[in-house]
Amino acid sequence: MSGDRLLEIRGLCVDYGHGPDAVHAVTDADVVLHRGEVLGLAGESGSGKSTLVMAATRLLRPPGVITGGAVRLYPAVGTEVDLLEADYDVLRVLRWSQVSLVLQSAMNALNPVMTIRVQLTDALAAHQPHLSRQDRHARAVELLEMVGINSDRLSSHPHELSGGMRQRVMIAMALALQPQVVIMDEPTTALDVVTQREILEELKDLRDQLGFAILFITHDLSLLIEIADAIAVMYAGRLVERAPASALFRAPRHPYTLGLLSSFPPLHGPRTPMTGIPGSPPDLRALPSGCVFHPRCRFAFDKCAVQAPPLAVVGASNDRLAACWLQLGDGPAPAELALREPDLTEPTASANGTQTSSGPTGRPAPTERPAPTGVPERAADHEEPVQQGSTA
Amino acid sequence: MRVIARRLFFYAVTAAIAVTIDFFIPRLIPGNPVQAILSKIQGQLPSKATIHALDLQFGVNTTASLWSQYTHYWNNVLHGNLGVSTMSYPDSVGSLIRAALPYTLGLVGVATLISFVLGTAIGAIVAWKRGSWLDNLLPVVTFFQAAPYFFLAFVAVNLFAIKLGWFPSERASNVADFPAFTWTYISDVLYHAILPALTIVIASAAGWIVGMRNVMVTTMDEDYVLIAAAKGLSKRRVIWYAARNAILPSVSGFSLAIGFIVSGSLLTEIVFSYPGLGNLLLQAVSNNDYQLMQGLFLIITFAVLAANLIADFVYVFLDPRTRQEA
Numbered sequence: 067m068s069g070d071r072l073l074e075i076r077g078l079c080v081d082y083g084h085g086p087d088a089v090h091a092v093t094d095a096d097v098v099l100h101r102g103e104v105l106g107l108a109g110e111s112g113s114g115k116s117t118l119v120m121a122a123t124r125l126l127r128p129p130g131v132i133t134g135g136a137v138r139l140y141p142a143v144g145t146e147v148d149l150l151e152a153d154y155d156v157l158r159v160l161r162w163s164q165v166s167l168v169l170q171s172a173m174n175a176l177n178p179v180m181t182i183r184v185q186l187t188d189a190l191a192a193h194q195p196h197l198s199r200q201d202r203h204a205r206a207v208e209l210l211e212m213v214g215i216n217s218d219r220l221s222s223h224p225h226e227l228s229g230g231m232r233q234r235v236m237i238a239m240a241l242a243l244q245p246q247v248v249i250m251d252e253p254t255t256a257l258d259v260v261t262q263r264e265i266l267e268e269l270k271d272l273r274d275q276l277g278f279a280i281l282f283i284t285h286d287l288s289l290l291i292e293i294a295d296a297i298a299v300m301y302a303g304r305l306v307e308r309a310p311a312s313a314l315f316r317a318p319r320h321p322y323t324l325g326l327l328s329s330f331p332p333l334h335g336p337r338t339p340m341t342g343i344p345g346s347p348p349d350l351r352a353l354p355s356g357c358v359f360h361p362r363c364r365f366a367f368d369k370c371a372v373q374a375p376p377l378a379v380v381g382a383s384n385d386r387l388a389a390c391w392l393q394l395g396d397g398p399a400p401a402e403l404a405l406r407e408p409d410l411t412e413p414t415a416s417a418n419g420t421q422t423s424s425g426p427t428g429r430p431a432p433t434e435r436p437a438p439t440g441v442p443e444r445a446a447d448h449e450e451p452v453q454q455g456s457t458a
Numbered sequence: 459m460r461v462i463a464r465r466l467f468f469y470a471v472t473a474a475i476a477v478t479i480d481f482f483i484p485r486l487i488p489g490n491p492v493q494a495i496l497s498k499i500q501g502q503l504p505s506k507a508t509i510h511a512l513d514l515q516f517g518v519n520t521t522a523s524l525w526s527q528y529t530h531y532w533n534n535v536l537h538g539n540l541g542v543s544t545m546s547y548p549d550s551v552g553s554l555i556r557a558a559l560p561y562t563l564g565l566v567g568v569a570t571l572i573s574f575v576l577g578t579a580i581g582a583i584v585a586w587k588r589g590s591w592l593d594n595l596l597p598v599v600t601f602f603q604a605a606p607y608f609f610l611a612f613v614a615v616n617l618f619a620i621k622l623g624w625f626p627s628e629r630a631s632n633v634a635d636f637p638a639f640t641w642t643y644i645s646d647v648l649y650h651a652i653l654p655a656l657t658i659v660i661a662s663a664a665g666w667i668v669g670m671r672n673v674m675v676t677t678m679d680e681d682y683v684l685i686a687a688a689k690g691l692s693k694r695r696v697i698w699y700a701a702r703n704a705i706l707p708s709v710s711g712f713s714l715a716i717g718f719i720v721s722g723s724l725l726t727e728i729v730f731s732y733p734g735l736g737n738l739l740l741q742a743v744s745n746n747d748y749q750l751m752q753g754l755f756l757i758i759t760f761a762v763l764a765a766n767l768i769a770d771f772v773y774v775f776l777d778p779r780t781r782q783e784a
Binding site for chain 2 (some may be wrong): 123125127128154157158159160161162163164165166167171174175176177179180181188189192193223239274375
């Protein structure tokens with residue numbers, strides 16, 4: 067994974083509706099997707115995962131309103147574009163050629179009255195008008211073969227295909243213009259586990275061949291651990307943790323992630339009782355004060371109910387972020403949230419690992435925390451709450 | 459193909475049942491056409507021979523069996539012979555219908571088509587621009603649909619034909635008989651048709667607009683419309699993706715509507731004294747002309763069946779999911 071930024075979502079806020087009854091579906095979300103990376107976006111239903119990507123691609127439907135933030139796309143050639151500022155014609159050119167979309171149910175995502183051929187080639191016709199009819203047909207055949215479907219299916223209608231085939235067609239469609247980013251919103255949720263496995267394997271192969279980045283949305287954290295390079299966890303419209311997949315799995319830093327991980331049984335290793343997360347997700351119209359997770363958090367302390375923690379770098383490596391006061395030097399991080407990270411090659415990391423398990427004293431204070439300018443994970447506008455927090 | 463063959467068979471059976479019912483209805487009604495004619499020529503005492511001649515012409519008071527009457531009737535229907543009108547004796551029912559049919563098809567048919575096309579297009583646009591000023595169109599068009607049609611038509615005649623004199627107030631043309639296909643005649647017919655057609659369109663467009671809008675609003679939330687937008691297709695093409703699916707229920711509705719074209723827009727033809735089938739039916743009813751009514755019912759039945767058959771084929775063409783054989 068290179069450090070090359072591809073899609074950068076900064077401080078994105080999305081409401082449904084206006085005024086006091088507005089539902090704050092996404093608050094201050096920061097997500098950075100690197101070139102060629104598979105980033106998993108996990109969270110329970112209603113945590114704002116889909117809203118986040120729909121807003122970022124400007125496909126959000128009313129009554130959804132983007133109330134703030136920036137979404138910068140760095141195309142392979144050309145200058146960066148802020149998708150939230152771009153006018154419709156600019157968006158049209160970028161859509162599908164740079165960012166494509168695969169949705170959960172391919173039955174609904176394929177137009178029932180049009181043939182597979184039409185739906186595979188319409189984007190080609192719109193984006194590459196110089197292609198002849200034969201060229202488009204040849205590309206459609208190529209795309210179908212890429213996902214293992216016989217080209218005689220081109221004349222079929224979606225209802226004549228099985229669920230797995232439809233999702234493959236959808237993936238082929240998403241790759242038609244060789245986009246940089248493929249956003250997958252629960253692409254395998256509607257499929258049985260065997261088909262799900264097949265499609266994930268195919269997806270990995272295709273990614274290795276073509277090198278596109280994937281923003282993979284799912285509520286199934288165990289699935290992400292297999293496919294994703296990095297995982298971002300959302301809760302109540304906020305990003306609460308982001309980490310490399312294995313690090314997040316072995317050593318979660320946010321209590322919510324820990325709760326999610328304790329909600330499914332490991333297939334290997336010692337048996338541990340599953341605990342789950344007490345309570346239920348908050349009402350997005352009336353969020354709790356401070357950290358939105360504090361009413362359900364067994365580690366919560368006074369400050370959590372007062373002030374919302376920022377998403378900040380935790381530990382020495384810049385690819386770990388968490389929004390939790392326990393990790394920001396205010397309370398002693400409990401042992402469950404300070405496990406040693408696996409496979410860290412840098413010598414400082416292991417030292418950091420031991421220090422975190424011994425308490426917060428060894429960790430650099432938030433203001434001293436290394437925040438190199440080249441690394442996008444931390445936006446400057448979040449400095450302030452951290453400092454307030456450390457002085458409170 | 460098997461789907462089409464099965465449909466055709468179904469429609470053939472329905473048509474046969476309709477013809478049979480049409481055969482029995484006049485035989486269940488008291489009185490007969492000969493008595494009706496005799497009552498019209500009161501004063502002259504008809505001779506026995508006259509009555510017998512009429513009996514033969516109308517096929518009443520015969521000794522033939524019901525079955526032979528039935529087969530005879532079928533033979534007549536298949537040869538396009540629908541009998542003789544008692545109202546305008548001795549004109550044949552067929553000739554009366556042939557004279558009225560083009561006017562009804564022209565006026566009500568074209569008006570219905572305009573109403574459907576216009577209403578559906580407006581409905582799609584109103585749905586796409588949901589939340590804009592176009593939403594205000596809905597209560598207005600619904601008002602015109604809800605207002606009693608005869609009232610609307612009378613107001614239109616009074617205002618535009620009588621007060622303002624922009625349009626003629628009655629009849630289909632200034633000449634009584636069909637002269638020839640000259641431009642003068644055609645433009646005269648068109649001129650006479652504008653006002654009645656307009657009232658039909660205004661009174662019926664709301665149904666198409668509201669119907670299309672409601673389906674379109676839900677269709678726009680479908681994932682494939684989202685994907686079409688995500689593909690960077692042009693706005694027009696994205697709307698088309700949605701509309702192409704949303705139109706399916708409207709097509710079913712339209713197939714019912716074209717069936718009713720032939721029965722004529724009764725109120726329109728009465729208010730505008732238009733010489734179409736609706737007017738003819740009214741005259742037949744008020745003159746107890748059972749022969750004519752029978753012929754009209756048969757024509758209307760066939761028209762409804764034919765319209766439904768066409769709509770079925772169109773629907774199969776439009777929606778691939780209906781092509782599956784059960």
